[in-house]
Amino acid sequence: MDEIDHKSLFLKWLDEHGSAVIKVARAYTLTSDDCQDLAQEILLQAWKSLPSFEQKATAATWFYRVALHTAMNWQRKDKPRRSGQKPLLEVHTLASDGTDSAEQAQHKDTVERLYEAIHQLPEGDAALVLLYLDELSYREMSEVLGISESNVGVKLNRAKKSLSALMNGRD
Template structure:
């Protein structure tokens, strides 16, 4: 679809909206993993989308759109600073966080699922930032090759780091369960 050609602005907007529709869940997951509050999550999600829009003209088609979107999201999240709150105050969210939980579950099971997901995100948030990125990509069911492409690592290095991150996450989750 894209081979280094410059797209007219209208087509850029169309491509961006299409990719946003396909990858908004990933943006929110990344934002949630790198923030503590709902407001921070919304701010970071908006920052990711702004960076993706700004970066779109530089997309050369060497990576798939999903890989490119993840790379922008993770890079923005890892570099994100809270020092430009003035600009963020007037922005209206393009994405809204939705209640977590599969459809069709009864209230009690849904609440239990939501609690588990909240504990998972709390544990992910305590991981080193590079491990957070790996775990998010793993949760999105990306292959080792895709993870390596997004993070600029070798596939074998992804495997080693992911194994360590999963062990650390398991310890954190077990620790949270003991506190409850």
């Protein structure tokens, strides 16, 4: 693949699957600055990895795989610095489209609690929950995570129970 094809393919995939980058970065960071840093690192890794893309997976699966692996590695390396930080979750709400502000505030609170709970899950479970929230099939999740579809089901059920307990304030 030459440089021009590489660039146009990357930009096309970024347009189609870029939201996955932000979702993953947000789930693995505590502050908006860190989220932006991690998103940039994910995009850099995706750009570097594109020449080795072998078309054994879909573009969405490949993008998620790069994003999740980069985020997990980044989180491990960055853990000492982040240990003293407090979560600062920014939820970007769309311009009011007729929904009342009480409903928007409740939605924002729910999303913030969801991300706080996802931060508390083990990294593999957090990755699985993100893929589930993005409505990937079990097959797609198994390809991204490199586990069997039946293992996806077992791990996802366990992660959902943990997430539910965290969301409801139980440990």
